[in-house]
């Protein structure tokens with residue numbers, strides 16, 4: 001999407017095609033900085049430290065990380081070592097493993113000296129497919145928003161959690177893609193933006209995106225969403241996903257489950273938007289089976305922001321010495337999900353609903 005009128009993707013190869021540039025999302029919204037990834041370790045570090053984040057984007061970054069690794073060691077051992085290192089960076093988003101498996105499968109059957117170029121080509125294909133998938137999610141989801149706005153006879157108020165915008169993908173986003181498409185088509189849309197503690201991806205990244213695109217929005221404390229739903233101020237919720245099971249359970253940023261509970265209690269439709277690469281067809285019970293990343297306590301105990309004089313500062317916000325837990329995701333059971341918006345259309349959050357969109361995944365009788 002655009003920043004100061006200039007179009008960007010979140011990740012793109014350098015002119016020489018031997019390294020990649022990413023937007024450093026740890027510096028947003030107060031500074032726009034690009035970071036060059038020249039080695040596999042650069043890519044792994046960028047994922048670990050959330051310079052890049054968001055399920056589809058970390059998958060594409062991992063694919064480019066494998067390509068960078070092939071420039072260093074294109075042996076079969078080099079492939080396996082790079083896959084193992086990159087796969088270990090973050091455990092929850094299935095896109096990471098999906099992209100690595102796809103890219104590695106292309107490399108194993110070719111001569112070593114062809115692997116680097118082929119790996120860069122495959123990473124670029126995955127990136128381009130992500131853009132097309134997210135654009136399509138936007139089209140399918142925008143119809144839902146438009147129908148609600150017409151039925152309501154006015155502005156539609158959408159609540160979203162964390163950042164599932166173009167910064168979480170290569171372009172367009174997942175949960176925000178329908179909002180961009182509807183807004184650009186003239187549908188009156190307003191977005192309630194959950195700040196999303198502890199890393200504030202909503203307050204920092206979703207707000208940054210919506211500001212840049214001119215979409216009306218209001219940043220709220222995470223705990224305000226249920227109250228707004230009780231008072232009829234939310235017409236629907238749309239969130240992203242880091243891993244969705246074959247049964248329609250949706251794993252997403254911590255706090256999503258609580259929003260889904262409030263939406264269920266107040267009869268507010270609750271949608272998850274995600275591309276095919278986020279569906280884990282091997283799992284059915286998301287609560288029991290999806291690995292939940294536990295991140296550093298410092299993400300909870302400290303906050304980094306802009307000082308009054310325009311500098312960056314980090315402050316402690318938790319009583320010194322108190323133990324901290326920091327699970328980064330939770331799982332919303334399919335029974336709380338109204339529908340799943342994909343690049344192929346909108347499905348019920350159920351095995352049959354998803355198989356209806358992806359019949360090739362149906363197991364032979």
Ligand SMILES: CSC[C@H]1O[C@H](OP(=O)(O)O)[C@H](O)[C@@H]1O
Pocket residue numbers: 053054055056161162163164165168169173174175201239240241242252253254328
């Ligand atoms: C389109 S996937 C976005 C998804 O990823 C975020 O997690 P993180 O910022 O930790 O990578 C969050 O769960 C978003 O919904």
